[in-house]
Amino acid sequence: MKKVMCILSISFLALVLCAGAYAAVEPLITANGMTGTVNIAAGSAVTVSVRLSPGDKAGTDADWWLVGYAFGRWYYYQLGSGLTDIGDSLDIGKLRPVYQGKLMSLPSLAILQIPQVPAGTYSLYFGTDTDMNGKVDADSLVFSEVKVISGASKALSSDLTRSMSPDVSQDDLNELITGNNTFALDFYQAISGKDGNIFFSPYSISMALAMTYAGAKNETEQQMKNTLNFTLPQDQLHSAFNALNIRLGSYAEDTFKLNVANSIWGQNDYLFLRQLSWILFQVIMVVC
Structure with missing residues (x-):
């Protein structure tokens, strides 16, 4: 578990399950360059990256959020203090922004590289809201999510063929x-x-x-x-x-x-x- 916590502390990121209002602001989080659900074999490497397009909100003060969920626990990440475990349920009031500052164009930036990901499911969120008060504001919140499933199944093959005429009384x-x-x-x-x-x-x-x-x-x-x-x-x-x-x-x-x-x-x-x-x-x- 210490290994997992170490991996998580390197960067578990992101956000709340709420809808956003400003479509012009486009945060994006990817795993191995992919969005949505990403399946990998247990022990495979993964690189998590974030990107932000501020649209017409460039220069607007904002809270930036990085939140994650893994092994039944929620976490938020802050620069300087690292990862904080907030329990097995998502209490929005306990979340703290990873950064507070003006929205800007952020090219794709690798924030987490793990050479061997333990088996499990990891949900990662990256987003912003434009009410810079250290609290999650659903009215201006926009976010992106990626889910990494480590230990995805693969087909077991065989050279055997099915008996279509079994000798059964x-x-x-x-x-x-x-x-x-x-x-x-x-x-x-x-x-x-x-x-x-x-x-x-x-x-x-x-x-x-x-x-x-x-x-x-x-x-x-x-x-x-x-x-x-x-x-x-x-x-x-x-x-x-x-x-x-x-x-x-x-x-x-x-x-x-x-x-x-x-x-x-x-x-x-x-x-x-x-x-x-x-x-x-x-x-x-x-x-x-």
């Missing part, structure tokens, strides 16, 4: 369906006592957790088996899920059309055992 298929239905009813009974409407997809829950069940062992495997009502052995269960998915996707449009889209997400650069990869790609054929 009707008895195994019936047993899988019975177990899925039992889980669905048990789950509904567990949540039905709450007020309001209930919407859930028991098949997607069973399908998604079956992917992780493929890698479970010992106590975890037994607990998942009992809760999800997986009564088939592992090798038969996943083949049965594959057969059921194929059957559900084969019905004609005039009957009904069910699109099943479940996926499993793993840690970047984490080694998947060949046996698990074989189940996921060849038997279940999920998109990883």
Whole structure:
């Protein structure tokens, strides 16, 4: 956490979630030259830059703001004193400007360079308001935001192909369906006592957790088996899920059309055992 705080203190920047009035003033904050949401792999480098076009407000006294949000905490940055943590909620009254002075043309300026960004989501804001009183003034506030997501996913590929004709008996298929239905009813009974409407997809829950069940062992495997009502052995269960998915996707449009889209997400650069990869790609054929 000290490393993260150090990174943040180098420059977490910016502002409040309010609308601005003066369109002529254009602050801009970028990460690696990009605006909006920027996805990077964990451990990658990032350069944060700011730019300001004052428009017809050049020379106007203003508060300049640099604010950031990361790991559930809000921060503002001031020249000379660095980063200040103001807590887990955005209290506008606690914010202080990074600088107070006249609006001027500011070419793109790199304010933060991190060679290796820890996994996480970082929201950065840069803006100004033209009521130079050390407080956020929504009426004249304009700001720019960039969000950096470190640890963005990448596809897990394989040379395996899905088995489109799984060798599954009707008895195994019936047993899988019975177990899925039992889980669905048990789950509904567990949540039905709450007020309001209930919407859930028991098949997607069973399908998604079956992917992780493929890698479970010992106590975890037994607990998942009992809760999800997986009564088939592992090798038969996943083949049965594959057969059921194929059957559900084969019905004609005039009957009904069910699109099943479940996926499993793993840690970047984490080694998947060949046996698990074989189940996921060849038997279940999920998109990883």
